Amino acid sequence: MTQAIELNDLILAIYDTTVDPSGWPKVLDRIARYIGARGAFVFELQGLGKERRIHAPFFSSVYNQDLVDGYLAAHNAQELIDQDVFARLSRPTDQIQLITDDALANTEEELLARANVRTMLEYGIRYRAGALLNKDQVNQDRFALQFSASAGPLSKAHFERAALLMPHIAKALNISRPTKQLADQFRSVADCIDMLVIGVCILDATGRIVHSNHEFRRQLESYPVFRKDPAGRLVMNAPGSSGALAELRGDLSNHGRFGARPRKEAIVSLVDDKPHTLCVEVAPLTSANEFGEPSLNGHIVYSMDTGSFYEINGDLLASMFQLTQAEASVLEMMAEGLTNLQISERRAKSVETVNSQVKSILVKTRSANRTQLIRLATNISSSFILERSHQNG
Structure with a gap:
């Protein structure tokens, strides 16, 4: 397998997690191998003040759940400090920067003397790097890589390979939040997809609709933004939107363009030339086993009716x-x-x-x-x- 094919296959696997979050551990294994790391994590910071805790919803399958839980419980305070440093050093731009652990201490001796670092050394981890995948909400979607002593310190190749993947990880995590909420509460996403207030539509390789939830069908009937053509393919009517949809259904390079602010990739569609809009987001999808599509090679479309009621904090x-x-x-x-x-x-x-x-x-x-x-x-x-x-x- 050539490097280009390997990269494309990995990016597609990242987007498959949008309908199957349980696939993240194996995907993170592949991400770590591609970059040259020992393992990878997706972190979240939960709570406020003294109640702040680090939670790891997804991590490489090479790690043991009990060991991860034990490590985070024992070293929560220091890890919070380290995560704050990673966040502070990440510049306020749309780009995702990978920050290495040499930024966490003034000297290597000081870093190696820390209790959390000594524990990681016992597990064969010598070098770390972290990144903010979501700069709109810095407590979510934090990415971390771990390296053995023989693999580090991080080289230019490590940074370059990580840069190719992190924007896609950011987008996949961002747009899959609705389906993740379902997965966190119910056994089957497919069985509960009609419970989402976000429209979800799954397209095959030709753009034909093979599955859609109740909210997407409502939008299809209510607004002149989408329509089905005679072949059952999804078409957008709004001026300029069809081209934008075709572009996002095209080359993988059209995805992940906005780094840590992937919401900017959304297609904004005016309804009858009024400011009422639908926010449409697209991602590639090679398979959707829960929906009976093991070899889809198509796309998933999320459509949010911004004129509906959403309760926010x-x-x-x-x-x-x-x-x-x-x-x-x-x-x-x-x-x-x-x-x-x-x-x-x-x-x-x-x-x-x-x-x-x-x-x-x-x-x-x-x-x-x-x-x-x-x-x-x-x-x-x-x-x-x-x-x-x-x-x-």
């Missing part, structure tokens, strides 16, 4: 992006699907004031438009699963 978002209390309130109303005029009426403020507040929110959250903003806000603090009381409504 305004206080959390305000603290993350330094929003004023008024801006946080406006953002919560935007997530309800209200227009600027409707927000001005509810808040008894002028439309000009609301327009100004919305512009300020967009700047602070590094969002290019309203749709990106709602995608960001919901991805951080919203549930994508319908409440049981609404499932039969």
Whole structure:
């Protein structure tokens, strides 16, 4: 297998986790081998203050679950300090930077004297590197690589190979958050896909729809954005959108272009020339076993109706992006699907004031438009699963 084919196969395997999160351990094994590392992790930081904890939802299958849990419990405080250093050194850009562990201490002797490093040495791990895969919410999607003494220190080749993969890992984790919520709560994603408030559509290699959930079918019927052509293929009607969809269904290089802010890859589709939009995201999908498609070689499409109601945590978002209390309130109303005029009426403020507040929110959250903003806000603090009381409504 040539290196190019190996890389393409690995990237496709990364995107297959969007419908099957259980595949991450083996995918991380492959990622580590490709880069030349011993293993790889995806971390999350949970809780606040003294309750902050490091959680590892996914890691290479070469690691033992009990040992990982024991290590994180024993060295949580130092690991939090190290993770804060990795985050601080990651520049505020869309690009993903891999930070090596020599940044964690003033000298090598000081680093090797740490209790957590001594424990890792017992397991054969000498070098580490970390990266922020999500710079919108730095507590999620942190990536880590571990290297043996013989494989390190990290070389230019290590960095180059990691750079080829990390944007795709970031995108896969970002867009799969709805299906991961299902996987965390239910045995089968396929059986519960209609519970998502996000539209999901699976396409085969020709672009033909082979599966879609209730929300996607609702959007198909309600808005002139999508349609099925006579062959059953998904087509977008909005000007420019068909080309954007075709581009994302094309070469793998069209994915992962926005690094640690993958939401910017979304296709924004106006509905009847009004600011009400659908946020459409696409990823390759070679297989979808749960949906009866073991050899799909197609794509998965996520479509979010930004005019629907989404309950978000305004206080959390305000603290993350330094929003004023008024801006946080406006953002919560935007997530309800209200227009600027409707927000001005509810808040008894002028439309000009609301327009100004919305512009300020967009700047602070590094969002290019309203749709990106709602995608960001919901991805951080919203549930994508319908409440049981609404499932039969």
